[in-house]
Amino acid sequence: MEIKIDRKDIAFDFDGVMADTMGLFVALMKKEYQRNDISVSDITNYDLRKCLDVSEEIIMDIGFKIISEDCYSYLRPIDGAVDVLTDFVSAGEKLLIITARPEKKPVELWVKNYLDIDESKFDVVATGDFNSKTDALHDFRKKYLVEDRIETCFHLKENGFEPVVFVQPWNRLPNNFIEVNSWYEISNLFG
Numbered sequence: 522m523e524i525k526i527d528r529k530d531i532a533f534d535f536d537g538v539m540a541d542t543m544g545l546f547v548a549l550m551k552k553e554y555q556r557n558d559i560s561v562s563d564i565t566n567y568d569l570r571k572c573l574d575v576s577e578e579i580i581m582d583i584g585f586k587i588i589s590e591d592c593y594s595y596l597r598p599i600d601g602a603v604d605v606l607t608d609f610v611s612a613g614e615k616l617l618i619i620t621a622r623p624e625k626k627p628v629e630l631w632v633k634n635y636l637d638i639d640e641s642k643f644d645v646v647a648t649g650d651f652n653s654k655t656d657a658l659h660d661f662r663k664k665y666l667v668e669d670r671i672e673t674c675f676h677l678k679e680n681g682f683e684p685v686v687f688v689q690p691w692n693r694l695p696n697n698f699i700e701v702n703s704w705y706e707i708s709n710l711f712g
């Protein structure tokens with residue numbers, strides 16, 4: 522069955538969907554800790570402590586850099602995200618980004634840097650925790666969230682929302698949600 526989604530009904534997660542956050546983690550492990558043995562495909566759990574032989578201190582150190590305000594200068598977009606989201610906004614829809622990050626400013630700076638769209642064309646909600654994403658979806662009257670953390674996808678479904686799983690090595694749990702492998706596949710969802 523071909524699924525079509527109205528642009529007005531959908532919101533997007535940031536890390537792991539729009540931004541190549543785990544790619545940056547791997548790059549920083551190489552650059553700052555000379556750990557050349559880790560690749561993105563090794564990240565089979567969103568909780569890095571559960572899938573990588575790396576200390577919690579190092580994970581925290583890199584995590585801090587990844588969520589910092591100047592992350593936009595080194596946190597790259599995932600292939601296709603910029604084109605598809607630029608078209609999304611050109612189609613007249615306001616972009617809603619829902620992140621579990623504690624601060625929205627780094628995401629706003631990133632969007633302005635990569636998407637080159639006016640501040641009036643997008644909103645960022647930083648919930649500070651994963652489960653509160655449902656509140657943001659409710660407040661903005663959205664039905665779908667493109668999301669890479671599978672535990673969040675299950676939580677969304679339990680609360681009446683439709684997750685769109687952005688397939689990543691860390692979300693390969695059996696599910697019957699809509700799954701997309703690329704931004705090209707996301708663009709094909711729009712009617």
Ligand SMILES: [Mg+2]
Nearest residue numbers: 534536537669
């Ligand atoms: Mg994410």
